[in-house]
Amino acid sequence: MALRHAVLAALLDEELSGYELTKAFDLGVANFWHALPQQLYAELAKLEREGLIAGREVVQDTRPNKRLFQVTEAGLAELQRFAEAVGKPSFIRDDLLVKVQAADHVDAGELIARLGERAAIADARIELFGRLLARMRGGRTEEEFLSRGRRVGPYLTCLRGLAFEEGNRDWCRRAADVLRRRVPGAAES
Numbered sequence: 001m002a003l004r005h006a007v008l009a010a011l012l013d014e015e016l017s018g019y020e021l022t023k024a025f026d027l028g029v030a031n032f033w034h035a036l037p038q039q040l041y042a043e044l045a046k047l048e049r050e051g052l053i054a055g056r057e058v059v060q061d062t063r064p065n066k067r068l069f070q071v072t073e074a075g076l077a078e079l080q081r082f083a084e085a086v087g088k089p090s091f092i093r094d095d096l097l098v099k100v101q102a103a104d105h106v107d108a109g110e111l112i113a114r115l116g117e118r119a120a121i122a123d124a125r126i127e128l129f130g131r132l133l134a135r136m137r138g139g140r141t142e143e144e145f146l147s148r149g150r151r152v153g154p155y156l157t158c159l160r161g162l163a164f165e166e167g168n169r170d171w172c173r174r175a176a177d178v179l180r181r182r183v184p185g186a187a188e189s
Contacts, residue, residue, distance in 0.1 A: 003043050005082045006033040008075050011053060015068040018044055044069055052078055100175055108183040115176040122169035129162040
């Protein structure tokens with residue numbers, strides 16, 4: 001997957017400025033695709049040159065003017081081609097896993113602390129995903145939303161992000177517990 005497809009998907013619901021797109025990435029898209037703001041702005045310019053998005057200038061009285069972007073028919077066709085293509089399986093690339101791989105040769109207390117930190121980050125993200133999902137449902141049950149909601153794609157990707165973080169948290173806690181049991185006197189985190 002290229003950044004272009006993530007940007008096109010993020011622009012499906014509404015026109016967004018570059019700033020709003022970076023916020024949308026932080027809240028929703030970041031659970032499956034990370035991009036720096038400068039990468040997003042460069043991609044917007046490229047997509048506009050290629051005719052996959054259209055931008056328009058919005059004049060503002062009290063702030064600088066801004067450009068809003070929306071997906072064009074050509075952009076929708078590109079997303080369709082992307083959706084039809086066979087996807088490559090994902091893989092884990094995580095420095096914490098390298099540290100755990102070396103668990104038998106490094107300070108277990110420090111490693112347990114890193115696992116505790118990562119579990120806490122996962123807990124915070126789990127809470128964020130819970131709030132995002134509730135906001136998307138708008139008072140409906142999950143089953144009601146999934147069967148009749150306007151746009152189910154963002155909800156499903158958010159569910160995947162939630163499951164991913166729950167898995168991270170649970171694994172970190174289990175790995176820390178194993179290390180505590182194996183190493184007498186290891187730090188309690």
